[in-house]
Amino acid sequence: MTDIQEDPTGIPAPEGAAGLIDTDYEIGQDNIEGMFGPLGFDVHNPVFMISGLSIVAFVIYALALPGQAADFFGWLRPALTSGFDWFFLLSANVFVIFCLFLIVSPWGSVRLGGQDATPDYSYVAWFSMLFAAGMGIGLMFFGVLEPVYHMALSEPLGVPSPIAADGSIIDANVAASRRMGLAATIYHWGLHPWAIYAVVALALALFSFNKGLPLTIRSAFYPIFGERVWGWVGHVIDTLAVFATLFGLATSLGFGAQQADAGLEHVYGIPNNTTVQVILIIGITAIALTSVLKGLDGGVKVLSEVNMAIAALLLVFVLIAAGPGRILGDFVVGIGAYAREIIPLSNPFGRTDTDFLHGWTTFYWAWWISWSPFVGMFIARVSRGRTVREFVTCVLIIPSLVCVLWMAVFGGAAVDQVLSDPVTSAVKANVIDSYNPPLSLFAMLESLPLASITSTIGVILVIVFFVTSSDSGSLVIDTITAGGKVDAPVPQRVFWCVFEGLVAIALLVGGGLAALQAMVISTGLPFTLVLLLMCWAIFRGLASEPR
Amino acid sequence: MFEKIMVPVDLAHRKSLARALETAAALGKVFDAPVVYVGVTAETPTPSGHNPKEFQAHLDDFAAEESRSHGHKAEARAFPSHDPAIDLNDTLLKAADEIGADLIVMASHIPNVADHLWPSHGGQVAKRAKASVFVVR
Numbered sequence: 001m002t003d004i005q006e007d008p009t010g011i012p013a014p015e016g017a018a019g020l021i022d023t024d025y026e027i028g029q030d031n032i033e034g035m036f037g038p039l040g041f042d043v044h045n046p047v048f049m050i051s052g053l054s055i056v057a058f059v060i061y062a063l064a065l066p067g068q069a070a071d072f073f074g075w076l077r078p079a080l081t082s083g084f085d086w087f088f089l090l091s092a093n094v095f096v097i098f099c100l101f102l103i104v105s106p107w108g109s110v111r112l113g114g115q116d117a118t119p120d121y122s123y124v125a126w127f128s129m130l131f132a133a134g135m136g137i138g139l140m141f142f143g144v145l146e147p148v149y150h151m152a153l154s155e156p157l158g159v160p161s162p163i164a165a166d167g168s169i170i171d172a173n174v175a176a177s178r179r180m181g182l183a184a185t186i187y188h189w190g191l192h193p194w195a196i197y198a199v200v201a202l203a204l205a206l207f208s209f210n211k212g213l214p215l216t217i218r219s220a221f222y223p224i225f226g227e228r229v230w231g232w233v234g235h236v237i238d239t240l241a242v243f244a245t246l247f248g249l250a251t252s253l254g255f256g257a258q259q260a261d262a263g264l265e266h267v268y269g270i271p272n273n274t275t276v277q278v279i280l281i282i283g284i285t286a287i288a289l290t291s292v293l294k295g296l297d298g299g300v301k302v303l304s305e306v307n308m309a310i311a312a313l314l315l316v317f318v319l320i321a322a323g324p325g326r327i328l329g330d331f332v333v334g335i336g337a338y339a340r341e342i343i344p345l346s347n348p349f350g351r352t353d354t355d356f357l358h359g360w361t362t363f364y365w366a367w368w369i370s371w372s373p374f375v376g377m378f379i380a381r382v383s384r385g386r387t388v389r390e391f392v393t394c395v396l397i398i399p400s401l402v403c404v405l406w407m408a409v410f411g412g413a414a415v416d417q418v419l420s421d422p423v424t425s426a427v428k429a430n431v432i433d434s435y436n437p438p439l440s441l442f443a444m445l446e447s448l449p450l451a452s453i454t455s456t457i458g459v460i461l462v463i464v465f466f467v468t469s470s471d472s473g474s475l476v477i478d479t480i481t482a483g484g485k486v487d488a489p490v491p492q493r494v495f496w497c498v499f500e501g502l503v504a505i506a507l508l509v510g511g512g513l514a515a516l517q518a519m520v521i522s523t524g525l526p527f528t529l530v531l532l533l534m535c536w537a538i539f540r541g542l543a544s545e546p547r
Numbered sequence: 548m549f550e551k552i553m554v555p556v557d558l559a560h561r562k563s564l565a566r567a568l569e570t571a572a573a574l575g576k577v578f579d580a581p582v583v584y585v586g587v588t589a590e591t592p593t594p595s596g597h598n599p600k601e602f603q604a605h606l607d608d609f610a611a612e613e614s615r616s617h618g619h620k621a622e623a624r625a626f627p628s629h630d631p632a633i634d635l636n637d638t639l640l641k642a643a644d645e646i647g648a649d650l651i652v653m654a655s656h657i658p659n660v661a662d663h664l665w666p667s668h669g670g671q672v673a674k675r676a677k678a679s680v681f682v683v684r
Contacts (some may be wrong), residue, residue, distance in 0.1 A: 020597055028559075028594045039661050113590065114598065120590065120629060209590070212597030295633025384590050486589045487631040490665060 021211040021222055025230045028214075031483050039491045044483035047235055051242035051481060052499075058519070059503055063510035073518035080521050081362040082354070088365040089348035091528045095195040098535050099392050102202075107542040108389030112202075113209040115546060119385035121301070128304040129472075130197075130379045131399055137256050137465040138189070139311075139406050140458065144440040146188070146360075147411025148418055148431045151181030154356040157344055163432060167422055178415055182330060183337035185411060187345045188360065189403040190338060191396060193368040196531065198395040200376025201383065203534045205391070206541050209384050214484025217241040217373050217530075223540035224533055237530060238480050241373035244523040245480075246500060248371045249473040251516045253504035255438075256466040257281050262438035263459040267452055278505050284463055285501030288470035292493050296381075300472050307464045314457055315409055321448040322413035330412035334404055366524030369531060377476045381486075388542065414444040470500060549578045553648035553678070555639050555668075556584050558595035558605055567654035567683040572617035574652065574681075581620040583646050584610045587631050587638045599627040636671045643678050652681045 033042045043049075062069045081088075102108060111117055119126070150156055152163045159180040162173040203220035213219035218234035225233050257277040265272040291299030319327050351357050383391055414427045422428055426443035430436040445454045474497040481496075482488035507516050554571045556564060575582040588595065588602040596602030606623040614621035626642050628634045643651055655669025662670070673680040 026594055027592055039665075208592055209598070212592045215591045293633070296630035297634065381591070484591070485593065486591050487593065490632050491661075493632075 021207075021213055023213070023222070023227065025213075025227070028483050028485050030230070031485070040489040041492060042485060042488040043481055043492065044238070047238045047242065047483070048481040050235070051239045051246075054239075055243070055246055055499075055503065059506050062515045063506060066510060069515045073515040077518040077521055078358070080525060081358045081366065084525060085357055085362045086348040088362050088369075088524075088528060089346055091369075091532055092192045092196065092365050093346050094532065094535065095199050096191050098538075099191075099195045099198050099396050102392050102538075102542075103389055103396075107545070108387065108392070110206075110210070110388045110542055110545040112205045112386055112388065112391060113384040117209070117385040121382055125301055125305060126382055127394070127398065128308040129301060129382050130375075130395060131304075131308065131402065137252055137259075137462060137469065139403070139410075140441060140462050140465060141255065141259055141437065142185075142189075143406055143410035144414040144427060144444045145431060145437050146185040147181045147407060148414050148427055148440070149181075150184040150356070150360075151177045151415055152418070152432050154184070154353070154360060156180055156184040156353055156356045157341070157351075158353055162419065163422065163428075167428075167433075169419060169422055174419060178419075179333060179337040180341065181415060182334040182408065182411060183341040184345065184356065184360075185407045186334055186338040186400075186404050187342060188364045189407060190400040191342075192346070192365070194396045194399050196365075196368045196372050197375045197379060198392050199531055199534055199538070200372040201379035201395065202388065202391060203538050203541075204377050204380035205383050206388075206538060206545075208380065208484075210545060211541060215377070215381065215486060216480050216484040217377070219484070220534050220537050220541075223537045240523060240526060240530070242477055242480055244370040244372075244520070244527060245374040245473055245477050246496075246503065247516055247519045247523065248367075248374060249469060249500050250503040250507065251520055252469060253281055253284065253466060253500060254508050254516070256284070256462055257504070257508065259438040259441075260459050260462045260466075262436075263442050263455055263462065266439060266442045266446075267455045267459070274509060277508055280463075281501055281504050281508070284466050284470065285497060287463075288467045288474070288501075289494060289497050291467055291471040292474050292497050293490065296475065300468060300475070303464060303468050303471070307461065307468060310457060310461055310464070314454065314461065315406060317450075317454060318413055318445075318448065319409050321450075322409070322416060326416065327409050327412045330415075331405055331408035334408045334412075338404065363521065366521040366528075369527050370520045370524035372527065372531065373480075374473055374476050377479065378472045381475075381479075410441070410444065413448070414440070417444065417447050470497060473500065549574070549580050549650040549679070551646065551648045552578075552580050552582045552650045552652060553643050553646060554582055554584050554652050555642075555654075555672075556586055556606070556609065558586060558602075558609060559593070561609075564654045567652055568613060569617075570681065570683050571652040572613060572619050574650070575619035575621075576617070579620075580650075581622055582610075582613070583648060584613065584621065584623045585639065585642045585646070586623070586625050587628050587635055587642075588625055589631050590627055590629070599625055636668055636675070639668070639672055640676055643676055648678050650679045650681065651676055652683065655682050655684055657684050 030045055031042055032045045152161045155161060159177050160173050162170050162177045164170050207213045207219040208215040213222060216238050218229050218237045221229050257280045260280050261272050261277050264270040291303055417425045418428045426446050430439045430443045441458055442455050445451050474493045477496045478493045479486055552571055552575055571582050584606060586606045588599055596605050603625040606625050610621040610623035626638050628638045653669045653672060655667045669682040673682055
């Protein structure tokens with residue numbers, strides 16, 4: 001503890017309760033402060049300008065040359081998911097192993113925020129927030145779709161479908177494919193995505209709360225790049241993070257508007273068209289704006305908790321209505337199947353199920369990775385005061401278990417409907433016979449009692465999950481583009497929140513959502529490298545912390 | 548007349564506080580009341596300190612400096628907040644109660660059109676505080 005020799009990367013050995021990094025860089029030193037008309041601003045130069053202008057340029061390109069953009073991005077997405085499948089899969093495995101190692105390693109006892117720090121939020125609030133930001137809408141969109149799809153159509157690891165070409169059930173295939181459908185879904189929503197989030201969140205929390213560096217993505221690279229991290233290397237990293245976050249959010253806003261609209265049409269007969277979807281995006285953005293103006297404690301936290309309560313209600317309802325015995329059986333079977341299949345599913349070599357591997361797994365990994373700066377920074381911000389062991393365990397294990405439960409309940413109920421009554425099942429009609437993902441949840445609810453009430457709750461959940469993503473996203477982008485300042489003028493948050501909505505509307509109207517999705521995947525690839533480097537940086541950072 | 552004077556300070560924008568600081572120091576001397584300099588900080592590193600503890604140290608230095616140059620009794624208190632950009636007013640009101648201030652001297656800008664959307668902190672604190680508030684523009 002008394003040895004304060006500096007190692008070559010400039011990290012001093014720990015002094016006192018936390019190992020601050022000794023840098024001459026002052027937070028906000030590259031910022032421009034001023035007035036824009038009557039409104040104050042305080043933004044990082046050049047991250048704010050470059051990311052803002054590039055995003056505007058991208059939207060103009062996608063809208064002005066829709067044909068060319070569609071061709072280019074139509075080529076780009078499969079090229080990335082099939083050419084780099086091994087890279088994504090192996091990297092995701094590294095993140096899981098790294099996190100599991102941290103739990104058992106002696107560094108697990110390092111406390112984020114210094115040895116004497118106490119947690120800022122209760123377990124319930126903390127957990128609701130990391131969950132609402134991390135998965136949110138995906139559970140609504142894919143909870144029914146994926147287990148059914150993997151059981152019947154994508155045939156992961158070559159497990160054959162139980163549904164014959166004429167629509168009849170092949171009894172011999174039912175048990176194995178049902179298990180595999182659950183295992184494959186849980187694989188996409190379990191340890192791997194949360195390990196990706198945990199790595200980013202841990203890096204940010206460690207380098208900000210313990211090392212005293214600004215709360216931006218670049219800070220995590222201090223052990224690797226030293227002081228150069230405040231220059232162009234850092235600008236590039238932060239700008240990439242802003243892209244990934246904004247594109248990811250805008251895509252989700254677009255998809256969410258489609259699902260909410262599909263639900264509204266299903267329940268109330270409100271027409272499903274672009275006009276209604278644009279109105280929905282404006283509405284969601286307006287609610288998000290209110291939440292943004294109420295801040296982290298008044299808006300985001302409260303909405304996250306409300307959301308978790310409604311989601312839990314819906315979960316319990318489906319569980320009871322669909323037969324608790326059967327569904328809890330699915331939960332146990334799901335965990336068992338996941339444990340058994342996780343290794344074959346995460347092996348990228350010698351696979352023949354390329355539809356599943358490229359269309360789903362690789363796509364998901366790229367997607368989670370490009371979302372990781374956003375979710376990671378948000379999780380970091382609310383996780384001060386936890387030890388590394390507590391942090392990694394809670395971020396990795398508990399959300400994974402909740403996802404397993406969610407998928408077992410929603411997917412299990414839907415699979416039951418398909419197998420027990422293949423002729424009239426609405427889920428089969430909307431997932432297997434014709435592919436209509438936004439409707440899959442409502443199709444499942446339709447076959448249960450009180451469908452109009454639960455579908456309405458479904459629509460509300462979709463909307464509120466979007467609000468929580470949109471407002472926490474605005475908070476994160478604002479922090480990155482303000483050079484790590486969390487107290488930059490509020491109008492900036494409003495700017496980003498409105499900007500997200502506008503990008504989503506522009507692309508929804510101009511038909512650029514597919515391009516956006518390809519963009520999200522493309523930012524995932526360089527970010528995978530960034531994340532691998534981050535693991536090394538965490539390792540270096542933890543080694544210089546007092547335990 | 549006044550027992551304790553609270554002065555909210557933003558260490559990153561000291562220059563814009565000059566008039567309020569002078570007012571507070573003068574009032575402190577007139578009423579022989581200690582002036583408590585209150586800073587609100589995030590738990591994340593800020594330009595004014597890597598963590599709330601360091602922030603408190605900077606604030607203590609600031610108070611000592613003020614006391615030296617104006618000759619009044621001065622203290623300093625840091626209040627951490629999860630989201631200072633939004634929670635500033637609430638945190639300041641809580642701080643006033645906690646330290647038992649009966650006068651708040653606070654710098655503010657001259658109101659402009661943006662105040663309809665984002666009211667000034669000084670204005671909001673004056674509107675809601677139990678203590679007397681002296682808004683210095």
